[in-house]
Amino acid sequence: MRLRNIPGSREAIASSDFVIHEDVMTKKKGHWNEVFGNSLPIYIEVGMGKGQFITRMASMHPDRNFIGIEKYSSVLIRALEKREQMTDLHNLYFLRMEAEDLPQVFAPGEAAGIYLNFSDPWPKDRHAKRRLPSKEFLARYDQILAPEGRIEFKTDNRDLFKFSLEQAEEAGWTVEQLTWDLHHDPAMMEGNVMTEYEERFSAKGNPIHKVILRR
Ligand code: SAM
Numbered sequence: 001m002r003l004r005n006i007p008g009s010r011e012a013i014a015s016s017d018f019v020i021h022e023d024v025m026t027k028k029k030g031h032w033n034e035v036f037g038n039s040l041p042i043y044i045e046v047g048m049g050k051g052q053f054i055t056r057m058a059s060m061h062p063d064r065n066f067i068g069i070e071k072y073s074s075v076l077i078r079a080l081e082k083r084e085q086m087t088d089l090h091n092l093y094f095l096r097m098e099a100e101d102l103p104q105v106f107a108p109g110e111a112a113g114i115y116l117n118f119s120d121p122w123p124k125d126r127h128a129k130r131r132l133p134s135k136e137f138l139a140r141y142d143q144i145l146a147p148e149g150r151i152e153f154k155t156d157n158r159d160l161f162k163f164s165l166e167q168a169e170e171a172g173w174t175v176e177q178l179t180w181d182l183h184h185d186p187a188m189m190e191g192n193v194m195t196e197y198e199e200r201f202s203a204k205g206n207p208i209h210k211v212i213l214r215r
Contacts, residue, residue: 009077018083019076019094030107036065036091041112041146044069046099047119047132051079053195054115058092060193064112066092069099099132099140106144114141116153118197121160133164135171142171142215150176151213154198156206164211173213182208 013019033039045054048068058066070076076096119132129136179185
């Protein structure tokens with residue numbers, strides 16, 4: 001994703017009630033349901049970008065809680081602008097954080113599900129560990145995901161998708177569902193919510209790949 005510094009984004013994020021701030025984030029570990037004020041399951045999108053997917057998911061699923069994670073303020077601010085138009089939503093918060101720190105922020109089993117959408121490909125081999133579906137990241141998700149929890153990964157990047165399947169197998173995850181062409185797979189397409197990247201790449205004719213992993 002091309003990044004532009006957006007003046008004022010840090011300040012807007014710091015003063016927003018929809019963002020749980022860095023100084024208190026780790027104190028919420030094991031207590032995220034108190035943040036929402038209910039005991040509904042918590043779903044996390046890692047690398048949410050501008051937040052279209054998670055804001056739509058939150059409005060479609062009032063029986064679930066959602067947390068969107070994004071490492072850059074200049075990107076998170078775009079999600080926050082969407083969120084601020086939806087003040088009647090009570091089931092969506094954002095965290096500006098690096099996904100490597102997930103086990104410091106969430107307790108074992110605290111995430112009911114994890115979404116990875118169009119994660120950065122990091123094409124150089126020496127950067128493989130930075131890919132969000134790598135086995136290093138799968139080990140982090142393993143620490144916070146509920147026993148019956150699923151990881152759902154979508155991308156149009158064939159190499160990254162193949163890599164994710166290899167890594168999942170190596171790390172002992174089971175493929176529950178898989179498609180190389182989501183938009184022509186009626187069963188897996190049911191309830192699909194498009195991300196910003198998904199709209200852009202499917203409009204170019206790129207097939208979208210999706211896998212659902214469980215332990
Ligand atoms: N999920 C969105 C979509 O499908 O439209 C955005 C995709 S964009 C290619 C990937 C996003 O993940 C970027 O906004 C990037 O900053 C964020 N990201 C990448 N690595 C991350 C990490 N380690 N921790 C948190 N966010 C990350």
